[in-house]
Amino acid sequence: MDNKRDDSAVLDRLDQGLDAALDRLLNFLRIPSISTDPAHKNDVRDAANWLCAELQSLGFEASVRDTAGHPMVVATSPQGEGRPLLFYGHYDVQPVDPLHLWNRPPFEPALEEENGRRLIRGRGASDDKGQLMTFVEACRAWKSVHGSLPANLTLLFEGEEESGSPSLVPFLTENREELSASLALICDTGLYADGRPAITTQLRGLVGEEVVVRAADRDLHSGSFGGLAANPIMILARALSALKDENGRVTLPGFYDGVEDLSDELSRDWQALNFDASEFLSRVGLRTPIGEKGRTPLEMAWNQPTAEINGIAGGYAGDGFKTVLPGEARAKVSFRLTGQQNPEKIRKAFRDHVQSFLPEDCSVEFHEHGGAPASVMDTSDPAFAAAKAALSEEWGREAAYIGAGGSIPIAGDFKRILGMDSMLIGFGRDDDRIHSPNEKYDVESFAKGARSWARILGALR
Incomplete structure (x- = not known):
């Protein structure tokens, strides 16, 4: 079976199984895995155990690994042909305060309709349970169609990202050989501001x-x-x-x-985004960008x-x-x-x-x-072009290489400790209210996120 037919069958299976996938996500979101609050220590472990059981049911060799803090979940697929890949996400969530600003209990998630959009409402829906489950669901559909998981996958799910990842570097160091791959995939970012798919290629x-x-x-x-x-x-x-x-x-x-100044390719990509700094600032009650003279707004936000x-x-x-x-x-x-x-x-x-x-x-x-330090990815790796094409096909809009003004230390840790670049692809939106009351994740982001990962896995096999 050629890749295109493979993709089509897996994508059809994802569409058919969307309601069941949403039910699984809602069950996951009900676990109050707040890593910063000692009162939720057992809940964090419950979330790790839930993930581990899900992965084992798909045929992954999965285990919950103790650390000095909250546990890691590590899962591997059988060895075989295909590029070794490491997928990372985190299953812990932010505290919910102030509770009175929530429109519903944060750990009683539900599907809602708002302005014609279907939403998943609840703490962790976007950051990062909904995001990591897009990849798990892609693997589930792949297994259902092909009878086996994609080979050479390692999944690493962390329980301390929202509390500073104190156990992560020691864990990576101690398990360097097991976790090393040719490329890391991270789903803890978002779409570009207008809903355009994007690959984050540099982090400050x-x-x-x-x-x-x-x-x-x-x-x-x-x-x-x-x-x-x-x-x-x-x-x-x-x-x-x-x-x-x-x-x-x-x-x-x-x-x-x-x-370093922008490469010509990134400069063209960023100009094509038509970023409106005044409109962006208007969302927080401002209008006029400041910063270094002679620089474009996106340079100041991402590259300076x-x-x-x-x-x-x-x-x-x-x-x-x-x-x-x-x-x-x-x-x-x-x-x-x-x-x-x-x-x-x-x-x-x-x-x-x-x-x-x-x-x-x-x-x-x-x-x-x-x-x-900052993280800058080597986009000459053919995986980036393949993922960009897969995202463009799924979303019907050309995917962009973008920067991020914030810092995601895990990408630097993967480079420094495991010796590999990261490809950061996420499906969150600016209005997801992560870290705030009434966090949500669009059903479209969840569904098309899973379909995107299925296409990317097909392109990288």
């Missing part, structure tokens, strides 16, 4: 720093000490405001070392590094007024990295920068909050 890295500046050993009366004693808020404000120049460029020495102040505190900010010089001030600062920027060099440059603003009798301390 991240450096997080908390800085605390201390001056006097107590808060001081501003009348007695103002103008004479150091004010840590003023010191910190000067240091932070000097992070960028009048053109929007970051001023840290060596900050742009390793930052950033320096942002995420929080600042010090002194008195309660009701009324209190005229003090604070004894300390603190801020949280993050840098999104691109290209080959080195996180530790960026961290050192920032710390040196703050130190340079410090008077002799003041002190500063820094607290590290994560650091990871």
Whole structure:
């Protein structure tokens, strides 16, 4: 049977089994697998066991693997012809607070109709249970049609993604040989803004720093000490405001070392997306884009590094007024990295920068909050073109290679520890309300997501 006929039979089976697949997803969503809350420790394990049982029923050799935190689920298909692939998703979910903003109990999922669209409503529907189940359902239909699973598949489902993945790197390191493949597939991203299918080919890295500046050993009366004693808020404000120049460029020495301009292919792809920055910002009550002069909005969102102040505190900010010089001030600062920027060099440059603003009798301390380099995928791998064609055929629109402004550290971990690139394909939408009350996933995203993976598996076999 040729690939086209294979695809057609598997796609038909997915269409016929959609209602049953939705029932399975709803059952999965009923498990409150909140990894950040110790009260839900057993629920997280229940979700792992549910997944493991589903995978075993399809013929995968699957097991629940204990870690220092929540368990991993690992499953493998029989060996045979075909490219070795690793598929990753996570089965833990975000907390549900504030509960009173939900229109229905978050772990009593249901199918709803809204503005002519069928939706799956419930915590984890989009992030990431619905997404990972698109791949599982594609495998189920493949097995039903062909009598066997696609060969050389390894599935890795994590239970700690929403709590910082503390056990992931040790697990990858300890199981490097078992988990290594030629390419990783990650379904934790989304469609482009207008519903166009997309493959994320680059992710920004991240450096997080908390800085605390201390001056006097107590808060001081501003009348007695103002103008004479150091004010840590003023010191910190000067240091932070000097992070960028009048053109929007970051001023840290060596900050742009390793930052690469767009390739001609990506530049053409991104221009064709016709991104409207004003419309995008209007969704959050803004209109005018800022940033580095001479750069397009998508360059600034996806391909240029950033320096942002995420929080600042010090002194008195309660009701009324209190005229003090604070004894300390603190801020949280993050840098999104691109290209080959080195996180530790960026961290050192920032710390040196703050130190340079410090008077002799003041002190500063820094607290590290994560650091990871950017991830840039090698799209010359034929798998990318094959997946792009498969997505385009399924969705009836040409798929795009896009960047992501955020960070997905797992892609970098796969590259650094397992030595393979990742192909990030997801079917979430901007209005899925992930991490927020009333999370949802379109039935279309679920159904066409499974069909997309079936086509991709056929193209990569």
